[in-house]
Amino acid sequence: MSRLIELARALALAIPIALFAGAAPVSAQTPVPKQVNPTAESVKEDQLLKELQRIEGRITIPDKREAVLIQPAGRDWREWRQSTLPRIGTIAIIGMLALLILFLIVRGRVRLENGFSGRTVQRFTAVERFGHWLTATSFIVLGLTGLNVTFGRDYLLPVVGAETFTFLSQWAKYLHNYMSFAFVLGLVIIFFAWVIYNLPTARDFRWIAEGGGIIGNKHPPAAKFNAGQKLVFWVTILGGLTLTITGYMLMFPFYSLPSTTLTEINTSIAAIQNAQVIHAVVGLIMIAIILAHIYIGTIGMEGAFSSMSTGEVDENWARQHHSVWAERVASPEGGGRTVPAE
């Protein structure tokens, strides 16, 4: 109704003005512009772009997302994807690999100081190992297929050619999407299996202060998990959670969510761009940290890998690296060759 009134008012004003304007050339004194300027109050692209991050209007086609006319933010995202992200990625991965190689050269393997005792204790149950390997294998697949999206075009495409690269990337995309479910399941299992052992304690500060026995040759006491392992645990859980949220935002774009605010966040291109940025950064940080985790669990430390393969570790290994835990689980007599870690 008020619209109608406005229209009527506008007409009432416009008619005399039009008449007046028509008469204008006759009466030369009146300061009426020669031409009507309909753009005087029209929307201006530059002004809109300056005021808002994007230009949005109304659209008559069913796809309402298309109502965004211009979103220059795409340019920032392009800059990010084309140069910033590959740079961060290269530094994170090459940097970590270089660091690990340097560490292996300087420090060498962390040896079992008293050799293998021959007696083993169970470190991880079948469920724990299942959770670990489910998370681990899916993470490796997700990591490699994810890296392909960022680096494949530069490094793999020139080698294998366009058709093969598309074939690989298509499957990489499917793997990345579907393996995510395995990864989430793995996260849930390891979270419930290990969260109780990963709460920070006073012991962790001493462990960090003494370099964890990795740097230097001290063996600060540790329970089932030391501070370094706790760090890896929380990086995996919290990083994994972030990857899950942003990943599913990218996988199910423009979905309506139970709350209006969440829906608003999820139904914009800006949200997708931000989700991709967070997903990529967190993913790269995790890849770098997991590289170090793989190193110390295999070549970096004697006697460590069996804890995740057979689930058993040597008693001497347990005493050297997890003295508090070993007290509880290892056989009390210990044998002649075993000495307490501290």
Next chain:
Amino acid sequence: MARMKFLCDADRCIECNACVTACKNEHEVPWGINRRRVVTINDGKPGERSVSMACMHCTDAPCAAVCPVDCFYTTADGVVLHSKALCIGCGYCFYACPFGAPQYPRVGNFGSRGKMDKCTYCAGGPEEDMTAVEYASYGSNRLAEGKLPLCAEMCSTKALLAGDGEIIAQIYKERVAKRGYGSGAWGWRTAYKESIAT
């Protein structure tokens, strides 16, 4: 060779959506995909303007820059095209495009967006010109027939101009000079890093 561009004279566009319809019909664009659309800004308010928008065939196109499989290419005419045989439907071009041009046949559950589709400037795709294969994937190739994009060709108010960038800029400049106003070439700054001085 000409540098093909689109220019929408927002002061002439009457939001009839004939360009949208013409495009869909000419290329038999699948349901749900709009290679071209008309957006009305400040709808119902003073200074309302409608702009017909499709792929602007950008200089240094963002879609081409971000594509993980490098499926885009620019023709000698400055038209940005892509190969559906190479596209993996990841959605990256859609994130980067300032104009919302890339479209996907499906919503994208589980990343199954399907092959990206966008305005081809009526210039088909990488397949051989004017073949059934090309038509099935990209629609007709009017440029190969020596014709300009249909949307602009049949625009009733000649608001939408297509053709060599310098020529359509000249036409627009003359219009603005003659009528005394012009709200500018929408998207040109973003797409071509230039605007038409009027």
